[in-house]
Amino acid sequence: MEQFGKFLLFLGQLFVRRENFTTYVRLTVDECIKVGYNSLFIVSIVSVFMGAVTTIQTAFNLVSPLIPAPVISLVVRDMTILELSPTIIAIIYAGKVGSNIAGELGTMRITEQIDALEVMGINATSYLVLPKIVASILMYPMLVSISGFLTIFGGYVTSLVTGVMTGTDYVIGIRMEFFEFNIYFALIKAFVFAFLIASISAFKGYFTSGGALEVGQSSTAAVVSSCIGVLLADYLLAQLLLG
Amino acid sequence: MIEIQRVSKSFGDNDVIQDISATFEKGKTNLIIGSSGTGKSVLLKCIVGLLKPDSGDVLYDGREFTHADKELQTDIRREMGMLFQGSALFDSMTVEQNVMFPLNILTKMKLPEKLERVNFCLERVGLQNVNKLMPSEISGGMKKRVGIARSIVNKPNYLFCDEPNSGLDPQTSILIDELIKEITLEYDITTVVVTHDMNSVIEIGDKVIFLYKGKKLWEGSNKNITDSNVKELNDFVFANRMMREFK
Numbered sequence: 001m002e003q004f005g006k007f008l009l010f011l012g013q014l015f016v017r018r019e020n021f022t023t024y025v026r027l028t029v030d031e032c033i034k035v036g037y038n039s040l041f042i043v044s045i046v047s048v049f050m051g052a053v054t055t056i057q058t059a060f061n062l063v064s065p066l067i068p069a070p071v072i073s074l075v076v077r078d079m080t081i082l083e084l085s086p087t088i089i090a091i092i093y094a095g096k097v098g099s100n101i102a103g104e105l106g107t108m109r110i111t112e113q114i115d116a117l118e119v120m121g122i123n124a125t126s127y128l129v130l131p132k133i134v135a136s137i138l139m140y141p142m143l144v145s146i147s148g149f150l151t152i153f154g155g156y157v158t159s160l161v162t163g164v165m166t167g168t169d170y171v172i173g174i175r176m177e178f179f180e181f182n183i184y185f186a187l188i189k190a191f192v193f194a195f196l197i198a199s200i201s202a203f204k205g206y207f208t209s210g211g212a213l214e215v216g217q218s219s220t221a222a223v224v225s226s227c228i229g230v231l232l233a234d235y236l237l238a239q240l241l242l243g
Numbered sequence: 244m245i246e247i248q249r250v251s252k253s254f255g256d257n258d259v260i261q262d263i264s265a266t267f268e269k270g271k272t273n274l275i276i277g278s279s280g281t282g283k284s285v286l287l288k289c290i291v292g293l294l295k296p297d298s299g300d301v302l303y304d305g306r307e308f309t310h311a312d313k314e315l316q317t318d319i320r321r322e323m324g325m326l327f328q329g330s331a332l333f334d335s336m337t338v339e340q341n342v343m344f345p346l347n348i349l350t351k352m353k354l355p356e357k358l359e360r361v362n363f364c365l366e367r368v369g370l371q372n373v374n375k376l377m378p379s380e381i382s383g384g385m386k387k388r389v390g391i392a393r394s395i396v397n398k399p400n401y402l403f404c405d406e407p408n409s410g411l412d413p414q415t416s417i418l419i420d421e422l423i424k425e426i427t428l429e430y431d432i433t434t435v436v437v438t439h440d441m442n443s444v445i446e447i448g449d450k451v452i453f454l455y456k457g458k459k460l461w462e463g464s465n466k467n468i469t470d471s472n473v474k475e476l477n478d479f480v481f482a483n484r485m486m487r488e489f490k
Contacts, residue, residue, distance in 0.1 A: 017317060019348060112331040119291050119403075120345055121320035 010203050013125040014133070027131035028138075035097045035132070035198075036139030040146070046092055047147040050084055051076065051154025059164035069165040073173030076155045081182045085147040086189040087234050090197065093140060094226035098201035101132055102222035105205030106215035114206070129202040133195060140194030141187050148186065189237055196229040244269050245401060245433050250289055250299035250309075252282075259285045260457045262299070267435050272427050272447045275437045277454035278479060283437045284328075286454065287405055290435065291325060292316060303401065321349055324394030326404040330386040332378040338365070338389050339374035345397040364392040368422060384415035388422070395426055402427065404436040408443060420446045441480060444468060453479065 018024070058075045105128060108114050117124040152174060159170045201222035208218040245267040252260045260282040267273035275283050288294040290301050292308065301308045303319050311319070332341045342361045346352055352360070365374065368388040378386060387407060394402060404423060408416035424447040427434040436443065444451055448465035455475045463471065468480060 017313060023348065107334075111329055111334075112327040113333055115288075115293050116325065116327060116331040116333075118293060119320060119323055119325040120348065121317040121323075122348055 006207075007200075007203050010125065010129075010206065011199060013123065014130045016126065017123040018126050018130070019122065023127075024131055024134075027127075028134050031131045031135030032139050034100070035135050036142060039093060039096055039139075039143060042092060042096060043089055043143050043147050044150055046089065047085065047150035048154035048157075050088065051080065051151035051156075052158040054079060054084065054151070055155035055158045056162060056164060059159075069169040070173030070176055072165055073152075073155060073159070073170040074176045075173075077152055077174050077178075078182065080148055080151040080155075081186050083234075085144050085151055086186045086193060087230065089144060089147045090140075090190075090193040090230045091227055093143070093193075094197045094201070094223050094230065097136065098197045098222045098226045099219040101198060101201040102205035102208075102219045103215055105129075105202060106208035106218040109206065109208045110211055110215060125206065129199075129206065132202055133198040136194040136198035137191055140197075141190040144186060144190040185237075185241055188241065189234065192233050192237060193230050196233055197226045200226045200229050244304055245273075245290065245435065246302040247286075247290065248300045248302065250286065250296045250301065252285055252289055252294060252296050258457055260289070260296075260454070263454070263459045264299075265452050265459065265462065267433050268450065269433045270428065270431045271449035272424055272434045272436060273450045273452075274444055274448045275435065275452055275454060276439060276444055276448075276479070278439060281454040282457045283439075283454055284405055287403060287435065287437045291323060291403055292320065321397070322400040324397065324399035324402045326387065326390045326394050326402075326407055328406040328409055330378070330383075330390040332386055332389055332393070334378055336378075337374065338370075338376050338378070338381065341378065341389060342392045342396050345393065349397055360396060361392075364396045365389075367395070367426075368392045369418070383410050384412075384419070387411065387415075387419055391419070391422060391426070395430065398430065400432055402432050402434040404434070404438075406437055406439075408438060408440045413442070416440065416442065417446065423447060439479075441482075444480075455479075 054076050055072065058072045062072055062075070105114075108128070114124045114128070117127060156167065156170050159165045160167050204218045204222040204225060208214050247263060247265045247267075250260060250263050251258070263286060275286060277283050285294060289296045289309075296309060300310060303322070306315065306319060308316060308319050333344065336344065339361055342364055343357050346357045346360060350357075362374070365371070368391050370385060370388050370392065373381060373385065373389075378389070381389070402423070407419050407423060411419065420443050423434060423436060426432070436447070438444070445465050448468070450464055451462070451468055452459055453461040453473070453476050461471055461473045461476045468476070471477060471480075
């Protein structure tokens with residue numbers, strides 16, 4: 001509870017004694033490149049393979065002649081939109097971006113760079129952390145959207161290559177009984193997960209003390225805590241919005 | 244002028260600094276000396292506001308700092324420059340960007356003006372043709388100089404240096420000491436230096452306070468430090484052979 005209270009106070013510090021708006025715009029654009037563009041490769045690779053494996057495994061489990069082939073891609077589509085793209089990619093994102101944020105801030109802390117900002121009269125929390133959180137909230141939903149597309153595309157290519165179903169059946173399944181709300185649900189999850197990963201990782205990194213060993217520990221703690229936060233939020237959002 | 248009034252700071256049961264009062268005058272190089280672990284850096288952090296003292300206050304030209312509201316604290320901090328022990332240069336920025344950083348954040352100067360000021364400060368600390376280098380590409384002594392350039396770029400009224408000579412060879416240490424002294428006189432600022440380097444004490448200690456186990460045991464200047472009859476200070480001052488022979 002003490003850590004949670006400290007976390008809330010930390011978040012409160014983001015919005016006091018801010019610098020001018022253009023400073024934040026420049027920093028946020030830089031962070032968008034770091035957290036978004038630089039994550040594109042790993043997100044793409046994971047998504048394509050996730051789609052491929054999900055298609056093969058779903059086809060393997062739905063072997064009854066009573067189940068039409070398009071159901072396979074329907075299942076792949078709903079799994080992708082509801083869970084795989086927002087949540088599994090969030091775990092990858094926590095590992096890549098979360099550990100990077102914690103490591104960067106932790107190193108800045110132990111090398112007195114954060115103290116240097118404070119002595120200059122700059123609110124280091126706001127200056128360093130706010131752009132990271134805003135960039136994460138802007139970029140992660142885009143990554144989830146790209147991931148969703150690539151996962152479904154990966155499934156389509158796999159269905160053609162392996163012959164588990166025809167391309168036509170796959171496309172029919174993709175279009176079958178589509179609920180628009182699922183997209184909104186995925187994007188809501190993406191916004192929440194992006195905030196949790198960036199803020200928890202920043203919190204862990206910002207309060208690092210000691211040396212290189214502690215920076216490593218902060219990075220690990222950031223990933224673990226972010227993943228737990230994401231999974232808890234995943235359950236709560238599913239219960240609230242779909243339950 | 245900076246006045247410290249009965250400042251104390253503890254971490255748990257450990258009383259790191261106890262009831263310290265001192266006055267640091269404008270245009271002078273004021274030194275806080277003492278052995279490792281005596282609370283010098285903690286006192287400096289209390290003075291600049293990186294740590295909040297448990298009791299006591301710090302006044303900047305009569306303005307109460309420690310218990311002031313955040314806005315006044317920010318205003319006072321924007322009159323400070325600080326050289327950190329490890330230089331604390333921003334890794335992701337070039338030397339030029341590091342020195343320009345306070346100008347970007349705290350002023351509305353145009354880029355040519357900022358570049359002119361940055362080049363002036365870098366030349367002032369004896370650095371040329373290093374603008375585009377990253378901190379990882381320069382030596383420890385150069386990092387300290389860049390740190391000094393960054394701390395004076397915004398024309399501060401107060402300059403703080405935490406162990407400016409740590410990790411430097413004797414010649415570079417002397418250059419850094421001379422630079423601090425010159426800048427103090429040139430800009431007529433209040434400079435506070437934390438050190439345990441006796442050479443710095445002799446060279447630049449206009450005013451010296453000696454800390455021992457978190458308490459101020461002695462106050463004076465480099466002129467009379469060798470005449471003290473405080474045993475702990477004498478043990479500190481004459482710890483090395485050269486100083487004993489000098490005595």
